[in-house]
Amino acid sequence: MSLHQVRLTARRNASAGTKTFAFERPEGFAYLPGQFFYVSLPLGGAGDKPLIHHFTLSSSPTEDFLAFTTRMTGSEFKMTIDALDDGTVVNIDGPHGGFVLRQNMHSVAYICGGIGITPVRSTLRWATDVDAQVDIVVLYASHDLAGEAFRDELDSLRGPRRKVIEVFSEPPEGWNGATGHVDADLVRSCVSDWHGRFVFVSGPPGMVRSLAEMLAGDVGVRPGRLIVEEFPGYS
Numbered sequence: 054m055s056l057h058q059v060r061l062t063a064r065r066n067a068s069a070g071t072k073t074f075a076f077e078r079p080e081g082f083a084y085l086p087g088q089f090f091y092v093s094l095p096l097g098g099a100g101d102k103p104l105i106h107h108f109t110l111s112s113s114p115t116e117d118f119l120a121f122t123t124r125m126t127g128s129e130f131k132m133t134i135d136a137l138d139d140g141t142v143v144n145i146d147g148p149h150g151g152f153v154l155r156q157n158m159h160s161v162a163y164i165c166g167g168i169g170i171t172p173v174r175s176t177l178r179w180a181t182d183v184d185a186q187v188d189i190v191v192l193y194a195s196h197d198l199a200g201e202a203f204r205d206e207l208d209s210l211r212g213p214r215r216k217v218i219e220v221f222s223e224p225p226e227g228w229n230g231a232t233g234h235v236d237a238d239l240v241r242s243c244v245s246d247w248h249g250r251f252v253f254v255s256g257p258p259g260m261v262r263s264l265a266e267m268l269a270g271d272v273g274v275r276p277g278r279l280i281v282e283e284f285p286g287y288s
């Protein structure tokens with residue numbers, strides 16, 4: 054891990070209400086899909102406090118830029134970064150974190166809600182680019198279609214070893230896929246071989262905690278096979 058100064062190079066919408074911010078990738082900045090970094094903005098907040106947040110890298114190690122994707126909540130950090138001109142230099146510190154595939158993980162599942170998709174986007178992009186020999190199933194819960202980040206890209210990342218199941222609590226008209234909240238029945242009905250998989254859960258803390266409890270309890274995911282990442286600041 055290390056400190057770097059990098060230029061903000063681009064920003065784009067990832068869905069209604071979410072944005073991806075992209076930066077130069079410093080020479081030698083190596084990371085694994087699922088890791089996070091700290092982003093420190095050059096402008097002080099109230100009382101000149103530095104504005105620092107940590108974000109999962111939604112970019113993949115196979116890409117020549119770094120990026121994070123976030124829900125635009127109107128917070129001071131997010132208003133400030135959105136107001137920066139492209140080319141502005143920010144400080145980053147990373148990579149950090151262990152929400153990553155290990156060598157013994159040949160069969161995995163990701164269950165994510167909302168912005169918890171960011172490590173999954175990185176992992177699916179990487180797995181596609183390197184043709185990784187790992188079987189990945191994703192259960193991606195969103196409120197509605199408009200709020201689903203990376204929708205078009207996820208279509209292109211599906212493959213024989215990469216299945217993405219979308220779940221909407223407010224499904225679009227004519228939707229005949231999964232609906233409602235992710236519960237034990239939905240988990241069991243979508244993927245029959247849960248017991249053989251390592252299971253990653255990411256998203257808002259409340260959702261992550263209740264899913265982890267349900268997976269360890271009702272579904273029976275074995276201890277040591279459950280890996281969680283909570284994104285504080287979201288309810």
Ligand SMILES: Cc1cc2nc3c(=O)[nH]c(=O)nc-3n(C[C@H](O)[C@H](O)[C@H](O)COP(=O)(O)OP(=O)(O)OC[C@H]3O[C@@H](n4cnc5c(N)ncnc54)[C@H](O)[C@@H]3O)c2cc1C
Binds near residue numbers: 107109171172283285
């Ligand atoms: C490992 C990791 C990876 C993350 N990856 C992402 C990501 O990919 N995308 C993304 O959008 N967000 C991610 N987050 C969350 C991110 O760091 C912010 O907390 C989140 O985006 C909310 O920021 P905000 O500026 O909208 O809200 P803020 O104004 O910062 O916070 C909103 C409310 O939450 C409270 N809060 C903030 N941080 C904490 C905390 N650490 N503990 C308890 N309460 C807190 C604040 O006090 C405030 O009341 C990640 C967090 C972690 C730990």
